[in-house]
Amino acid sequence: MSPRSSTQDPWWVKALVLSLVAVFLSLILVLPLVSVFAEALRQGLGPALEAMSTPDAIASIKLTLLTAAVAVPFNIVFGVAAAWAVAKHEFWGKSLLISLIDVPFSVSPVVAGLIYVLIFGSHGWFGSWLIDHNIKIIFAVPGIMLATLFVTFPFVARELIPLMQEQGVDEEEAAASMGAGGWTTLWRVTTPNIRWGLLYGVLLCNARAMGEFGAVSVVSGHIRGLTNTMPLHVEILYNEYDFVGAFSVAALLCLLSILTLILKGLLEMLQPQVRRAGH
Amino acid sequence: MSSTTHISSGQDRRPRGAPPLFRRRSAIPGFGLSLGLTVSLLSLIVLIPLSAVILKASGQSFSQFLEAGFSPRALGAYRLSFGAAFVAAAVNAVFGVLTAWALVRYEFPGKSIINGLVDLPFALPTAVAGIALAALYAPNGWVGQYLEPMGIEAAYTPLGVVIALTFIGLPFVVRTIEPVLRDLSADVEEAAASLGAGRLSIIGRVILPALGPAWLTGFALSFARGVGEYGSVIFIAGNMPFKSEIAPLLIVIQLEQFNYQAASTIAVVMLSASFAMLLVINAIQAWARKRSA
């Protein structure tokens, strides 16, 4: 018998694994993150702050916040409705419905933008009708909203469905047998049990809504000050070789995603059951 | 539905002895409303718009479809998108297992930070990742400057695409394997050890086979995500037709030239690939469930 426990790796294996992981994660995750801040601060804090506060940058920040403010409540309503239907009831075609909810995750973001161009673009299904009525969806804010709704569609639902399935229907049935109506049951019995999972889904949805690039890029038209979200603004500045500007706005987005990760980590620490694999 | 004083009877509902409707009646209310909302929103935001692209692509003859969907330029783009996504998923399959292993089995300083950082690709906007990687691996970048003397060009080549897709796909592998590894109880390993197995054969014959389905799932998820990825790639790819142009970019280019049909055709080819992969992933997971049951 060797003195070390049979389920422990030898020290050199541990050292080898940890160094490989350290090198790999540095190259892929850590250095890119650090480089964003380094590039942003290349000429000091002043120019970076200046780049973040140009009118175009401010407009892009506002539009990004607006997008998230639309996408998140929509996602909550859809997610709770879908989870309520799927987890608390039996019906034919349920597993198909669950698969269909996940579809946006397997569609390229570019295709997500393309489909709305085909429907609402000037050559699309409703193109001439929209032009006649002077309604702009593509290359305008509504298109950005739609594309964002599409790419964030499954976030809350796929967080809540397994959680609510696991919790079963006992408490809701108990509430019903005591005379509670549907809304009362949802609000007083179900919601307290799913709030952390809901918050987790909202965090991820919010991060994606603020950060979406591909889908939004296709429908936005890149009109400065009007239809540029923060990620699109980063692209424009970058393509104009305004690296300090691009990386400064990018740094702002980085801070946002670090905040998301910290909140997510806290949530997982306090409520371990919320963690789900594979987003 | 009924007042509190009088209990309503079910006379008017449906005939006695009728076969069950498509669902069992449930004591929990809100089925109609919640399912109605779910299906309407799903149809309006996802399904109907998606059908638009299929309709658009099918509004042409088969030879036109082939020409648009499988032109040499499109084939080159698929080769790059699928090839780079495959390589990146393979890289992640190796390093993702190591990372998951380190996170589950070892204690080391900064573990919780590393744990949080693994999810960075989920939280970081892809465009930010794209410009950061491009800056890092450019010939004058922090990493690129050391690669160049070795004759390795990373940025603006297919290698750059692989790097970006590795970034994007990493958490899929780690987060799929991690829970399985955590649940793999120590007694299985102890049992193997008590039967005389050495550490390496325990790893090779007990642990890795148990990880198999999760590993495949993680690989497939990482691959599927990589194929459609756009934001993080275009900044580092170089975007040269036939060489470093990914399929999603080709869709955007066709769209900018108002070639809606060509854009839709490429999109349909990619959608078919995504759904095929979705089926594969589901099959792997069904297999894994059956195996563990």
Added chain:
Amino acid sequence: MTISIRSVEKQFARYPALRGVSLEVQPGELLALLGPSGSGKTTLLRIIAGLEFPEAGQVAFDDQDVTFASAAARKVGFVFQQYALFRHMTVAKNIAFGLDVRKAKDRPARAEINRRVEELLGLVELGGLGGRYPAQLSGGQRQRVALARALAVSPQVLLLDEPFGALDATVRKSLRKELRRIHNATGVTTIFVTHDQEEALDLADRVAILNQGSIEQVGTPQEVYDQPASAFVCSFVGETNRFDGAVSGGRFVCGSVSLAVDCADGPKTAFVRPHDLVVAPDGFEAQIVRVTAQGPVIQIEAHTASDQPIEISLSRQEAGSIAVGQTLRLAARKIHLFDPVD
């Protein structure tokens, strides 16, 4: 309140859960639904509660048809097998829930609700624990909270699904007494589901025995024990020795076992309870393989001459000084005969 169940049928995906069940429950009665798992007893209870709905048949409370009325409208108290306590609410909040969710015009005043909660906590002997959360209680205490919560709305019927199923043996016994006491104190019509025949016989006024979606017999504990209506009831309720044989000329014969019966000729299955076997000089032979003394009763395992294992309970006087290896001669005080069953 009288509960009438008339020809209720319920189909689940592949198998029938209930096939034409009819049952009448008297006001103030304590009735047990007894059966093995999969017999449909829980389904029947949930149909009475309005948590499931039948494909055919009728459920009536007094003369009111409630077959398709919602659970909320029926004013029943339901105690779930796993209690289904609201995890995020204190014990007091759990108990008050049914009153809290009433519409403003029907809702008692805050003070009245609090008084009712205190009263119920006292009834289930949990006074002072109103501020705890369900996670801070033992299994038995959770059960009591579930009971108090179900009683809070002053239900017309109290329904309990395997109320003691999740508890260990000692707690189960004491809670059984508790439920009887609470039933006597409130007088509410009560139906509980169990698979434990001892529990059903011990607690209930009447027992309804279900098997494969049908009711086999309804009766007092003594009736179902002494006059079982079917072979299933006989073997499910209480201990029995089973013999598959035939009657001919006033005697039932199965291998070496021969018993006097009063019955027409033909193949039959006979059941004899261990305590209905008596020592008799002209009886059939059985060799003792094991003897255990349980208080006043001696339990004997024996083999008949045709090698069938049987069990016998004798009083200490009857048993005398018997020992393993000895051969007894036995006759039956009482035999339950049924047409052959598989």
